[in-house]
Amino acid sequence: MHASSHHVIKVARDTLYCCYLGWQLGTLSPAELCPRDSSSASSQTSPLTFKPVTPNGLLWAWSGIPLRIVGVVLSSRFCGQEGSGAMWPGLRTLRRPISSLAARGLVYEKHGEPLQVLRLQNLEVNPPGDYDIRVKMLAAPINPSDINMVQGTYALLPELPAVGGNEGVGVVAEIGNHVTSMRPGDWVIPVDAGLGTWRTEGLYNESSLIRVPSDLPVVGAATLSVNPCTAYRLLSDYEILRPGDSIIQNASNSSVGQVVIQIAASLGITTINIVRDRADLSSLVQRLHDLGADHVITEDHLRKPEMKELFKKCPRPRLALNCVGGKSTTEMLRHLDYGGTMVTYGGMAKQPVTIPVSALIFKNVKLCGFWVTQWKRDRAQNREEVTKMIRDLSDLIRRGKLVTPRSTEWPLQDFAKAMRDAQTPFLSRKQILIM
Numbered sequence: 001m002h003a004s005s006h007h008v009i010k011v012a013r014d015t016l017y018c019c020y021l022g023w024q025l026g027t028l029s030p031a032e033l034c035p036r037d038s039s040s041a042s043s044q045t046s047p048l049t050f051k052p053v054t055p056n057g058l059l060w061a062w063s064g065i066p067l068r069i070v071g072v073v074l075s076s077r078f079c080g081q082e083g084s085g086a087m088w089p090g091l092r093t094l095r096r097p098i099s100s101l102a103a104r105g106l107v108y109e110k111h112g113e114p115l116q117v118l119r120l121q122n123l124e125v126n127p128p129g130d131y132d133i134r135v136k137m138l139a140a141p142i143n144p145s146d147i148n149m150v151q152g153t154y155a156l157l158p159e160l161p162a163v164g165g166n167e168g169v170g171v172v173a174e175i176g177n178h179v180t181s182m183r184p185g186d187w188v189i190p191v192d193a194g195l196g197t198w199r200t201e202g203l204y205n206e207s208s209l210i211r212v213p214s215d216l217p218v219v220g221a222a223t224l225s226v227n228p229c230t231a232y233r234l235l236s237d238y239e240i241l242r243p244g245d246s247i248i249q250n251a252s253n254s255s256v257g258q259v260v261i262q263i264a265a266s267l268g269i270t271t272i273n274i275v276r277d278r279a280d281l282s283s284l285v286q287r288l289h290d291l292g293a294d295h296v297i298t299e300d301h302l303r304k305p306e307m308k309e310l311f312k313k314c315p316r317p318r319l320a321l322n323c324v325g326g327k328s329t330t331e332m333l334r335h336l337d338y339g340g341t342m343v344t345y346g347g348m349a350k351q352p353v354t355i356p357v358s359a360l361i362f363k364n365v366k367l368c369g370f371w372v373t374q375w376k377r378d379r380a381q382n383r384e385e386v387t388k389m390i391r392d393l394s395d396l397i398r399r400g401k402l403v404t405p406r407s408t409e410w411p412l413q414d415f416a417k418a419m420r421d422a423q424t425p426f427l428s429r430k431q432i433l434i435m
Helices: 003-024 067-078 091-102 144-151 218-222 227-236 255-267 281-291 306-310 327-334 357-362 372-377 384-398 412-422
Strands: 104-108 119-122 132-141 169-175 187-190 201-205 209-212 246-249 270-275 295-298 319-322 341-344 366-369 407-411 430-434
Touching: 104 412, 119 412, 132 187, 132 218, 169 218, 187 218, 209 384, 218 430, 227 255, 227 319, 227 372, 227 384, 246 255, 255 270, 255 281, 255 384, 270 281, 281 295, 319 327, 327 341, 407 412, 412 430
Parallel strands: 246 270, 246 319, 270 295, 319 341, 341 366, 407 430
Antiparallel strands: 104 119, 132 169, 132 201, 132 430, 169 187, 187 209
């Protein structure tokens, strides 16, 4: 047989075999299996048409042949065992390279506004090392900290180029030889920040992941490791709170604020919730009440005499949670009980926290800061507290005490629309990228 004919046969076989493996492993979509010519109307009505062109101009075409049948024939004809000398390596040998070709992610090579620097690119996923886990991502949210990281203004900045995203949920696809804490099929979320979750697939060290129950809602699991963990720690670590006690917080309609409301309600703790005035204030107030909020007031209300009437209904708060800064924080601090604690975990107003001297001297208030990433890193060698926290939060979700955040889901390729909505003021919905 002529050499060019041999080449034609080899190209055709190799191409079709790779397509079969990608389809069997779920890493190639029908569109990727059967490329279509957008200029041809007929090609769009025949999704099983496959036409690889060989170097000598010959055309190999299979139209309407079920790919599973083709794949079975090819695998039985050409796929031998490892080291058997078959025409192609066995299916098991080629799982990893084929998977790596299908991975995609949102990559930025320099810092800047997300819409200007993020690009959807193909990613290479290496075979797992002894302690590595290959994860197929299911969903990942867009948080303010994610945007700050892309902008280059966050406290933690990964080496560039980097994949965006700090939070999400995925399913274990493959584990290294020495991995003992997880098995294929387990659901996992990141323990640490900066892992790059805006991708279809990734390779992570075992120590950077933690299992979550696979019966949780996907969006609930994808948004578990940042905001719910922050709210849990804010209510657990600074004051001993008992049923009947009260807390006060600003940014109450934020993701953390809404979780604080729900956890506090489950513990019998009264919440005084501060929000900014807006056109749809009444609907926001009702939504927070539906989550379990006891009192919802605007920032302007903090400075009014009516606050005295409020404290006839509940004790002054021993804990204040600040995510805003500026005047909102100063006014909130005035209502804190003697010896109380104010914890700052965000600065949405991008204004400094101003503390009246009288509050420090005559009220003996304590001021603290909290960053959930550092809290987790401080416990990297002892995961018991982290595991208990995830278990408690998962239990609250199962019992209906912690609801999945209101969200809008976007396919990964529509990330630009998701980024715009994530940065739109007063839009109280979490933007979720679905992989």
